[in-house]
Amino acid sequence: MPLQHEHEFLVTGSHDEMNRQHYVSRLRMHILNQIGAGMRGVYENRVKPKFKQTNGRVPKNEHEIRKAMLADSYGKTWSTMMVNCQDMVWESVRPAIERAQPGLNEKVSRVKATHGSIVLNSDVKVPRYLAGADIHRMPGNYHTERATDDVTQGALYDRGRFVYNGGAAGPFADGIPRTMAAYIKARWPDFKPKKILELGCTIGTSTVPFVDAFPDAEVHAIDVSAPSLRYGHARAEALGKPIHFHQMDAEALDFEDQSFDLVYSCIIFHETSRKAYPKILEECKRILKPGGQMIHTELTPVANMDDFDAFYIDWDAYYNNEPFYQTYTSLDPEEWVTKAGFEPSKFFQASIPDLDRSPPDVFAGAVRNPTVADRKAARVGESAKWYTYGAWK
Amino acid sequence: MTQNAESKVTLPRDAKGKRSVFFDDPAIDQIMTFILELSAEVSVVYDRMDTVERLLDEKGTISRDDIEAYRPNEGVEAARNGRREAYLKRVFRMHQESGQKE
Structure with missing residues (x-):
């Protein structure tokens, strides 16, 4: 596990806390990989036969598998x-952030916009899909504000997410967006976006790699959560990265028609809603210039998984506070991208090998010969491939 | 909303949304919290011992401040992760028959 890069606003903790x-x-990782490794065997050898005995058939979908697995002691x-470990992630970070406050808020409020900028808009409402439940069980979610110029939730997310994924996304927690940017450059070398927008940027860890990949572009990033944006802006300034942060709702962007060459998002749709998803796609179409590209990395559609893999998606939706996870992964991206007004012939999708966790020839092969996720690509990060889709305008 | 700059900041410890219980008796889920947290404390004590030993090897004598200020480099962290993983395998091992046919 790499150690996290410590920019000047990161709150880690004391010797023992770290x-x-x-x-x-x-x-x-032990629960996911070691204990998790026994789950399929339990299902095949014990849960499925028992279900069959009682019902005269095998479980017909991931919901039935979840219910049956949760009746078993292993499940x-x-x-x-x-669930306990998920709570321990945030709990392990909380005390250090409490001690860092209110000093951290003051320190961030003194940051000068030297490289990029930040524009907050208190009229932006926190959508119901974020206000209703704390996603990933992070107490306070991305948006809760408890003081003037509050950045607490941004700080909690920065350190907590690194603990959550065990550093698997690298010292800057940016494995996925770095992979996306490298893929775009490798697959479409003639595409030189001058103006780029990221939707749902939170603290901008997924924005920075696009600044690095496209140094001549003007890079903008939006989110509804002010504490995340303030923290993200401070972080970007500390790293010397020019990013223009805006508090906006992706369902109704304040940008003009045809104003961006590239619009992207990094695993955000499953945290939105059934109503928001088509609106966001329509906004992407609206703000793109002709010839511009929309690209999103997200969870693999359930249609590309077997039922047991899909069970994990179902589990997360119920127990990790991801209410739209399940519905989102049941949708066909091509259908919805087309409904948003993109031409079917301009749609693309591919499963991209993670830049850090795949040999260079595997990545290059995926660029030359784009294929859609295989069945084993189900659990996030498990197969080290990222399902990505989009369209040209 | 605005907080007195002097006041101590306290953050919520629970996520908004339903708390999931998996066992028929919720006390079992509660006990799992205790056990997992306790396992973390044992690991933290082990790491503190490791810090003391490494500093003693290096300097011969140490203070509390030395311990608090100590940060492992990537190599030490990798060694600690190896120790943590072996510890996890010893402590959190599932009953063998669970994964096998009844």
């Missing part, structure tokens, strides 16, 4: 460990 965080990362134990 070791607790690093332990929680390993614990989570119960794995589940309670997963």
Whole structure:
């Protein structure tokens, strides 16, 4: 596990707190990989036969599998460990952030916009899909504000997410967006976007790689959550990256028609809603210039998974506070991209091997010969491939 | 909303949304919280010992401040992760028969 890059606003913790965080990362991996490895065997050898005996057939979908798995002692134990560990992630970071406040808010409020900028708009309402439940069980979610110039949730997310994924996305927690940017450049070398927009940027970890990949472009990023944007702006300034942050709702952007060459998002749709998703796609179409590109990395559609893999999606939706996860992954991206007004012939999709976790020839092969996710690409990060789709305008 | 600059900041410890219970008796889910948190504390104590030992090897004598200020480099962190993973395998091992046919 790489250590997290410590920019000047990152809150880590004391000697013992950092070791607790690093332990929680390993614990989570142990539950996912070691204990999780037994789940399929339990299903095949015990849960499925029992279900068949009772119902005269095998489970017909991931919902039935979830219910049957949760009636088994192995499934119960794995589940309670997963939920507990998820809470431990945030709990391991919380005390250090409490101690850092209110000093952290003051420190961030003194940051000068030297490289980029930030424009907040308090008229932007937090959508119901974020206000209703704390996504990933992060207490306070991305948006809660408890003080003037509050950045607490941004700080909690920055450190907590690193603990959550055990550093798997690299010291800057940017493995996916770095992979996306490298893929765009490799697959479409003649595409030189001059103006780029990221939707749902939170603290801008997914924005920075696009600044690095396209140094001549003007890079903008939007989110509804002010604490995340303030923190993200401070972080970007500390890293010397020119990013223009805006508090906006992706369902109704303030940008003019045909104003961007590239619009992208990094695993955000499943945290929105059934109503928001088509509107966001329509906004992408509207703000793109002719010849511009829309590209999104997201979870693999359930249609590309077997039922047991889909069970994990179902589980997360129920127990990791991801209400739209399940519905989102049941949708066909091509259908919705087309409904948003993009031409069917301009649609593309591919599963991209993670830049850090794949040999260079595997990545190059995926660029030359784009293929859609295989069945084993189900659990996020498990197969080290990222399902990506989009369209040209 | 605005907070007195002098006041101590406290953050919520629970996520908004339903708290999931998996066992028929919720006390079992609660006990799992205790056990997992306890496992973290044992690991933290182990790492603190490791810091003390490494500093003693290096300097012969140490203070509390030395311990608090110590940050492992990538190599030490990798060694600790190896130790943590072995510890996890020892402590959180599922009953063998669970994955097998009844």
